[in-house]
Amino acid sequence: xxxxxxxxxxxxxxxxxxxxxxxxxxxxxxxxxxxxxxxxxxxxxxxxxxxxxxxxxxxxxxxxxxxxxxxxxxxxxxxxxxxxxxxxxxxxxxxxxxxxxxxxxxxxxxxxxxxxxxxxxxxxxxxxxxxxxxxxxxxxxxxxxxxxxxxxxxxxxxxxxxxxxxxxxxxxxxxxxxxxxxxxxxxxxxxxxxxxxxxxxxxxxxxxxxxxxxxxxxxxxxxxxxxxxxxxxxxxxxxxxxxxxxxxxxxxxxxxxxxxxxxxxxxxxxxxxxxxxxxxxxxx
DNA sequence: ACCCAGGCCTGGA
DNA sequence: TCCAGGCATGGG
Numbered sequence: 001x002x003x004x005x006x007x008x009x010x011x012x013x014x015x016x017x018x019x020x021x022x023x024x025x026x027x028x029x030x031x032x033x034x035x036x037x038x039x040x041x042x043x044x045x046x047x048x049x050x051x052x053x054x055x056x057x058x059x060x061x062x063x064x065x066x067x068x069x070x071x072x073x074x075x076x077x078x079x080x081x082x083x084x085x086x087x088x089x090x091x092x093x094x095x096x097x098x099x100x101x102x103x104x105x106x107x108x109x110x111x112x113x114x115x116x117x118x119x120x121x122x123x124x125x126x127x128x129x130x131x132x133x134x135x136x137x138x139x140x141x142x143x144x145x146x147x148x149x150x151x152x153x154x155x156x157x158x159x160x161x162x163x164x165x166x167x168x169x170x171x172x173x174x175x176x177x178x179x180x181x182x183x184x185x186x187x188x189x190x191x192x193x194x195x196x197x198x199x200x201x202x203x204x205x206x207x208x209x210x211x212x213x214x215x216x217x218x219x220x221x222x223x224x225x226x227x228x229x230x231x232x233x234x235x236x237x238x239x240x241x242x243x244x245x246x247x248x249x250x251x252x253x254x255x256x257x258x259x260x261x262x263x264x265x266x267x268x269x270x271x272x273x274x275x276x277x278x279x280x281x282x283x284x
Numbered sequence: 285a286c287c288c289a290g291g292c293c294t295g296g297a
Numbered sequence: 298t299c300c301a302g303g304c305a306t307g308g309g
Contacts, residue, residue, distance in 0.1 A: 023290055024290095117290080120289090120290055120291080121289090121290080121291035121292060122288090122289060122290095122291050122292080123289055123290085123291090124288075124289040124290085125289085125290075127289075128289090128290085177292095178292095181292090215292085215293085216291090216292065216293090217292085218291060218292050218293085219291090219292095220290070220291060220292090221290090221291070221292080224290070237290070238290090239289095239290035239291080240288090240289075240290070240291090241290065242290080271290075275290095
Protein backbone atom coordinates (compact mmCIF):
# COMPACT_ATOMS: atom_id res chain seq x y z
CA UNK A 1 0.00 0.00 0.00
CA UNK A 2 2.95 2.31 0.51
CA UNK A 3 4.27 1.98 -3.03
CA UNK A 4 7.80 2.94 -4.00
CA UNK A 5 9.45 5.55 -1.79
CA UNK A 6 10.47 7.85 -4.58
CA UNK A 7 8.59 10.78 -6.02
CA UNK A 8 9.78 12.60 -9.13
CA UNK A 9 8.58 16.17 -9.27
CA UNK A 10 8.47 18.08 -12.52
CA UNK A 11 8.57 21.79 -11.97
CA UNK A 12 10.45 24.50 -13.82
CA UNK A 13 10.55 26.69 -10.72
CA UNK A 14 11.92 24.35 -8.10
CA UNK A 15 15.66 24.58 -7.48
CA UNK A 16 17.11 22.81 -4.45
CA UNK A 17 20.22 24.92 -4.13
CA UNK A 18 18.33 28.17 -4.41
CA UNK A 19 15.73 27.06 -1.90
CA UNK A 20 18.32 25.73 0.54
CA UNK A 21 20.34 28.95 0.31
CA UNK A 22 17.39 31.31 0.40
CA UNK A 23 17.66 31.96 4.13
CA UNK A 24 14.16 30.77 4.98
CA UNK A 25 15.09 27.41 6.44
CA UNK A 26 18.11 26.37 8.44
CA UNK A 27 17.96 22.59 8.32
CA UNK A 28 18.17 21.93 4.59
CA UNK A 29 21.75 21.18 3.64
CA UNK A 30 23.73 19.87 0.71
CA UNK A 31 24.76 16.25 1.18
CA UNK A 32 26.39 15.56 -2.18
CA UNK A 33 26.40 16.55 -5.82
CA UNK A 34 22.92 17.78 -6.62
CA UNK A 35 21.77 16.22 -3.38
CA UNK A 36 20.20 17.75 -0.31
CA UNK A 37 18.88 16.58 3.03
CA UNK A 38 16.11 18.25 4.97
CA UNK A 39 14.83 17.78 8.49
CA UNK A 40 11.32 19.10 9.04
CA UNK A 41 8.01 17.98 10.55
CA UNK A 42 9.94 15.39 12.53
CA UNK A 43 11.11 13.68 9.35
CA UNK A 44 14.21 13.47 7.21
CA UNK A 45 13.82 13.96 3.47
CA UNK A 46 16.42 13.23 0.83
CA UNK A 47 16.23 15.38 -2.31
CA UNK A 48 18.07 14.91 -5.58
CA UNK A 49 18.23 17.18 -8.59
CA UNK A 50 17.80 14.81 -11.53
CA UNK A 51 17.82 17.34 -14.38
CA UNK A 52 16.75 20.88 -15.27
CA UNK A 53 13.19 20.51 -14.08
CA UNK A 54 13.06 17.26 -12.16
CA UNK A 55 13.59 16.76 -8.44
CA UNK A 56 13.45 13.34 -6.83
CA UNK A 57 12.12 13.17 -3.30
CA UNK A 58 12.87 10.21 -1.07
CA UNK A 59 9.36 9.70 0.17
CA UNK A 60 6.16 7.92 -0.69
CA UNK A 61 3.13 9.43 -2.33
CA UNK A 62 1.18 9.68 0.87
CA UNK A 63 3.91 11.56 2.72
CA UNK A 64 4.43 13.76 -0.30
CA UNK A 65 0.85 14.92 -0.40
CA UNK A 66 0.63 15.16 3.35
CA UNK A 67 3.77 17.19 3.92
CA UNK A 68 6.19 18.04 1.15
CA UNK A 69 3.89 19.25 -1.59
CA UNK A 70 2.69 21.91 0.79
CA UNK A 71 6.10 22.46 2.36
CA UNK A 72 7.60 23.42 -1.00
CA UNK A 73 4.41 25.14 -2.11
CA UNK A 74 4.43 23.04 -5.26
CA UNK A 75 0.85 23.67 -6.27
CA UNK A 76 1.46 27.41 -6.52
CA UNK A 77 2.39 28.92 -9.88
CA UNK A 78 5.58 30.91 -9.40
CA UNK A 79 6.09 31.05 -13.16
CA UNK A 80 3.42 33.64 -13.75
CA UNK A 81 4.79 35.94 -11.05
CA UNK A 82 8.26 35.61 -12.54
CA UNK A 83 6.90 36.36 -15.99
CA UNK A 84 5.25 39.54 -14.80
CA UNK A 85 8.46 40.64 -13.07
CA UNK A 86 10.51 39.83 -16.16
CA UNK A 87 8.24 41.93 -18.32
CA UNK A 88 7.97 44.74 -15.78
CA UNK A 89 9.95 47.97 -15.92
CA UNK A 90 11.84 47.35 -12.66
CA UNK A 91 15.24 46.29 -13.90
CA UNK A 92 16.61 45.14 -10.54
CA UNK A 93 13.54 43.02 -9.87
CA UNK A 94 13.50 41.39 -13.27
CA UNK A 95 17.14 40.43 -12.84
CA UNK A 96 16.46 39.20 -9.32
CA UNK A 97 13.50 37.11 -10.45
CA UNK A 98 15.48 35.66 -13.31
CA UNK A 99 18.32 34.77 -10.99
CA UNK A 100 16.21 33.17 -8.26
CA UNK A 101 13.43 31.63 -10.29
CA UNK A 102 13.79 28.27 -8.54
CA UNK A 103 13.05 29.59 -5.06
CA UNK A 104 9.87 28.47 -3.32
CA UNK A 105 8.30 30.04 -0.25
CA UNK A 106 8.24 27.24 2.29
CA UNK A 107 5.48 26.22 4.66
CA UNK A 108 7.56 25.45 7.68
CA UNK A 109 6.31 24.46 11.09
CA UNK A 110 5.18 27.68 12.76
CA UNK A 111 6.81 27.03 16.11
CA UNK A 112 10.15 26.05 14.61
CA UNK A 113 10.02 29.14 12.41
CA UNK A 114 9.25 31.37 15.34
CA UNK A 115 12.13 30.13 17.48
CA UNK A 116 14.54 29.98 14.54
CA UNK A 117 13.97 33.60 13.63
CA UNK A 118 14.15 34.75 17.23
CA UNK A 119 17.58 33.15 17.23
CA UNK A 120 18.44 34.72 13.87
CA UNK A 121 18.61 38.28 15.14
CA UNK A 122 22.08 39.78 14.89
CA UNK A 123 23.58 36.51 13.63
CA UNK A 124 24.79 35.26 10.29
CA UNK A 125 23.25 32.22 8.67
CA UNK A 126 26.01 29.67 9.49
CA UNK A 127 25.84 30.75 13.12
CA UNK A 128 22.05 30.45 13.17
CA UNK A 129 22.28 26.93 11.79
CA UNK A 130 24.79 25.91 14.44
CA UNK A 131 22.63 27.30 17.24
CA UNK A 132 19.56 25.49 15.94
CA UNK A 133 21.38 22.17 15.65
CA UNK A 134 22.62 22.50 19.23
CA UNK A 135 19.08 23.30 20.37
CA UNK A 136 17.73 20.22 18.58
CA UNK A 137 20.46 17.96 19.97
CA UNK A 138 19.78 19.14 23.48
CA UNK A 139 15.96 19.31 23.46
CA UNK A 140 14.72 17.41 20.39
CA UNK A 141 13.92 13.75 19.95
CA UNK A 142 16.47 11.41 18.45
CA UNK A 143 15.26 9.58 15.35
CA UNK A 144 17.12 6.64 13.93
CA UNK A 145 17.59 7.02 10.19
CA UNK A 146 19.24 4.91 7.54
CA UNK A 147 18.73 7.12 4.48
CA UNK A 148 20.54 10.04 5.99
CA UNK A 149 24.29 10.35 5.54
CA UNK A 150 25.45 10.59 9.11
CA UNK A 151 22.65 8.43 10.44
CA UNK A 152 20.19 9.57 13.06
CA UNK A 153 19.02 13.10 13.63
CA UNK A 154 17.19 15.25 16.16
CA UNK A 155 13.77 16.78 15.65
CA UNK A 156 13.09 20.39 16.46
CA UNK A 157 12.02 20.63 20.12
CA UNK A 158 8.37 20.96 21.08
CA UNK A 159 7.09 24.16 22.65
CA UNK A 160 6.25 22.34 25.87
CA UNK A 161 9.85 21.22 26.24
CA UNK A 162 11.43 24.62 25.59
CA UNK A 163 8.83 26.24 27.83
CA UNK A 164 10.31 24.29 30.72
CA UNK A 165 13.95 24.86 29.83
CA UNK A 166 16.19 26.92 32.05
CA UNK A 167 17.91 30.02 30.77
CA UNK A 168 21.27 28.70 31.87
CA UNK A 169 20.79 25.60 29.77
CA UNK A 170 20.12 27.71 26.70
CA UNK A 171 23.14 29.87 27.42
CA UNK A 172 25.27 26.76 27.25
CA UNK A 173 24.02 26.31 23.69
CA UNK A 174 25.48 29.73 22.81
CA UNK A 175 22.12 31.35 22.28
CA UNK A 176 23.27 34.45 24.13
CA UNK A 177 20.73 36.98 25.35
CA UNK A 178 18.00 35.27 23.30
CA UNK A 179 17.55 32.66 26.04
CA UNK A 180 14.68 34.43 27.77
CA UNK A 181 13.04 35.34 24.48
CA UNK A 182 12.97 31.67 23.51
CA UNK A 183 11.59 30.51 26.83
CA UNK A 184 8.89 33.17 27.01
CA UNK A 185 7.80 32.58 23.42
CA UNK A 186 7.66 28.84 24.01
CA UNK A 187 5.60 29.33 27.13
CA UNK A 188 3.15 31.52 25.25
CA UNK A 189 2.67 28.77 22.68
CA UNK A 190 2.56 25.98 25.24
CA UNK A 191 -0.02 27.65 27.46
CA UNK A 192 -2.17 28.62 24.51
CA UNK A 193 -1.94 32.38 24.91
CA UNK A 194 -0.68 32.41 21.34
CA UNK A 195 -2.15 29.98 18.81
CA UNK A 196 0.14 29.74 15.81
CA UNK A 197 -2.24 27.62 13.75
CA UNK A 198 -4.89 30.23 14.23
CA UNK A 199 -2.42 32.89 13.13
CA UNK A 200 -1.87 31.05 9.87
CA UNK A 201 -5.61 31.17 9.21
CA UNK A 202 -6.27 34.78 10.20
CA UNK A 203 -5.17 37.87 8.30
CA UNK A 204 -1.53 38.81 7.88
CA UNK A 205 -2.10 42.04 9.78
CA UNK A 206 -3.55 40.31 12.80
CA UNK A 207 -0.84 37.66 12.81
CA UNK A 208 1.84 40.33 12.56
CA UNK A 209 0.49 42.30 15.50
CA UNK A 210 0.06 39.23 17.64
CA UNK A 211 3.61 38.08 16.94
CA UNK A 212 5.03 41.48 17.75
CA UNK A 213 3.49 41.21 21.18
CA UNK A 214 6.12 38.63 22.05
CA UNK A 215 9.39 39.87 23.53
CA UNK A 216 12.25 39.45 21.10
CA UNK A 217 10.02 39.65 18.04
CA UNK A 218 10.16 42.95 16.18
CA UNK A 219 9.02 43.94 12.68
CA UNK A 220 11.58 41.90 10.80
CA UNK A 221 11.28 38.66 12.75
CA UNK A 222 7.49 38.91 12.83
CA UNK A 223 7.47 39.21 9.06
CA UNK A 224 9.79 36.24 8.64
CA UNK A 225 7.56 34.09 10.83
CA UNK A 226 4.48 35.28 8.96
CA UNK A 227 6.05 34.54 5.59
CA UNK A 228 8.01 31.32 6.15
CA UNK A 229 5.98 29.77 8.94
CA UNK A 230 2.42 31.01 8.51
CA UNK A 231 2.56 31.40 4.73
CA UNK A 232 1.26 34.94 4.66
CA UNK A 233 2.95 35.67 1.37
CA UNK A 234 2.14 39.35 1.53
CA UNK A 235 4.65 39.75 4.38
CA UNK A 236 7.76 41.69 3.39
CA UNK A 237 10.66 41.23 5.84
CA UNK A 238 13.27 43.99 5.69
CA UNK A 239 16.70 43.02 6.93
CA UNK A 240 20.18 44.41 6.36
CA UNK A 241 20.35 42.84 2.90
CA UNK A 242 17.01 44.15 1.71
CA UNK A 243 18.04 47.52 3.07
CA UNK A 244 21.22 47.32 1.05
CA UNK A 245 19.19 46.66 -2.08
CA UNK A 246 16.78 49.48 -1.32
CA UNK A 247 19.61 51.94 -0.75
CA UNK A 248 21.55 50.91 -3.77
CA UNK A 249 18.81 50.38 -6.35
CA UNK A 250 15.80 52.36 -5.11
CA UNK A 251 17.26 55.57 -3.67
CA UNK A 252 16.33 54.51 -0.19
CA UNK A 253 12.66 53.75 -0.57
CA UNK A 254 10.86 50.76 -1.98
CA UNK A 255 7.09 50.37 -2.14
CA UNK A 256 6.25 46.71 -1.61
CA UNK A 257 2.58 47.65 -1.97
CA UNK A 258 3.03 47.47 -5.71
CA UNK A 259 3.16 43.71 -5.32
CA UNK A 260 0.02 43.35 -3.28
CA UNK A 261 -0.68 39.80 -2.25
CA UNK A 262 2.73 38.33 -3.09
CA UNK A 263 5.26 40.88 -1.82
CA UNK A 264 6.98 38.14 0.18
CA UNK A 265 7.90 36.28 -2.98
CA UNK A 266 9.33 39.47 -4.46
CA UNK A 267 11.25 40.02 -1.26
CA UNK A 268 12.75 36.57 -1.52
CA UNK A 269 14.06 37.19 -5.03
CA UNK A 270 15.55 40.48 -3.86
CA UNK A 271 17.21 38.90 -0.85
CA UNK A 272 18.71 36.04 -2.80
CA UNK A 273 19.93 38.29 -5.60
CA UNK A 274 21.46 41.06 -3.51
CA UNK A 275 23.40 38.54 -1.46
CA UNK A 276 24.69 37.07 -4.69
CA UNK A 277 25.79 40.49 -5.89
CA UNK A 278 27.75 41.04 -2.70
CA UNK A 279 29.10 37.51 -2.42
CA UNK A 280 32.85 37.43 -2.46
CA UNK A 281 35.19 34.53 -3.08
CA UNK A 282 32.45 32.02 -3.74
CA UNK A 283 31.84 31.04 -7.31
CA UNK A 284 28.19 30.91 -8.35
C1' DA B 285 42.13 42.19 17.01
C1' DC B 286 38.34 43.88 14.36
C1' DC B 287 33.84 44.03 12.17
C1' DC B 288 29.56 42.30 11.09
C1' DA B 289 25.55 39.28 11.35
C1' DG B 290 18.11 37.88 7.82
C1' DG B 291 17.55 42.79 15.18
C1' DC B 292 15.43 44.00 19.37
C1' DC B 293 14.90 46.69 23.57
C1' DT B 294 15.53 50.71 26.29
C1' DG B 295 16.23 55.41 27.13
C1' DG B 296 16.70 60.02 25.65
C1' DA B 297 16.11 63.68 22.26
C1' DT C 298 8.66 59.52 15.97
C1' DC C 299 13.62 58.85 15.37
C1' DC C 300 18.41 57.63 16.98
C1' DA C 301 22.40 55.53 20.01
C1' DG C 302 24.02 52.22 22.61
C1' DG C 303 24.00 47.67 24.53
C1' DC C 304 23.34 43.12 23.89
C1' DA C 305 26.06 37.37 23.60
C1' DT C 306 28.41 35.07 20.39
C1' DG C 307 30.40 33.11 16.13
C1' DG C 308 32.09 33.65 11.33
C1' DG C 309 35.06 35.95 8.09
